[in-house]
Amino acid sequence: MNALDIQNLSRVYKGKKGREVQALSGLNLTIGQGEVFGFLGPNGAGKSTTIKTVTGQIRPTEGMAYVFGTPVAEASGRMRIGYLPENPSFYDFMTAREYLLLVGRTFRMPEDRIAAETVRVLNLLELEEAADRPMRGYSKGMVQRLGLAQALLHDPDLYILDEPMSGLDPLGRALVKRVIKELKEKGKTVFFSTHIINDVEVICDRLGVINKGRLLAVDSVANVLERGAEGYLIQISHHGTTTEEVFIPKDRLKAFMAEMVASDASIERIEPMRKDLEEFFLGLVRGGDDAARQ
């Protein structure tokens, strides 16, 4: 059974002067259990609309989303999700501990479990020192980390995170990446949106690229990087004296190696030259990389 199953999801908003905005067009996507999936797209691509729809906050104009086989329209499906909204904000007169108590009760957790899980998630997100201070004194990064802490509180199996790295400094970003990696190690599923392409390369199994409400590509990160491999920059030396650098295209590598074995030259260094994820992403979004589309 898939953790998340998105079937033919579309969403139209009524914009200014009754103009319709097609924010999402026929999105189909399945996320397997235990996967970390990065959902990439430029501003206005439809990422938040997708996330709000699959967490049951807004209704799709068409299509369905299922969480572990249960429609998100049903509360029992939504209860299995840990959700971090884009730009979370809280009642700022409350302390983090009070707020987490509220969240725990919403998920009908027993009080002793709420207390224990509160300690766990505050420690994990390095917020224990601030636990009993009103949130009005929190920095932007602390609010963002508390947003993730509340998504973790009821220990769900699926995490849907809208821009989890946003507003964080490099330390905060590293911490959130570590938390996502730990969730994966525990067999949890994570679906998160981002603009930050390098975060996808480091922590995701697969990625999807969305633009103008349409899914342009879905692939494993490994495949994207492999497909982007264009060739190798190889430094060779002759008799250990003269060196030269040659560029060998990917499909010529085997033949080149055979030639090297037969010759008296030796290889000093091999450096893969590849398109990175950023180029892949930009190529798709600009419509310039038709070959990579599905």
Ligand SMILES: Nc1ncnc2c1ncn2[C@@H]1O[C@H](COP(=O)(O)OP(=O)(O)OP(=O)(O)O)[C@@H](O)[C@H]1O
């Ligand atoms: N409530 C709304 N009413 C009208 N149009 C909307 C509404 N919410 C979003 N849109 C439009 O739908 C499209 C998709 O927006 P969405 O917020 O899903 O994009 P996004 O990929 O999350 O963007 P960002 O990265 O900037 O948050 C955009 O054209 C946006 O202007």
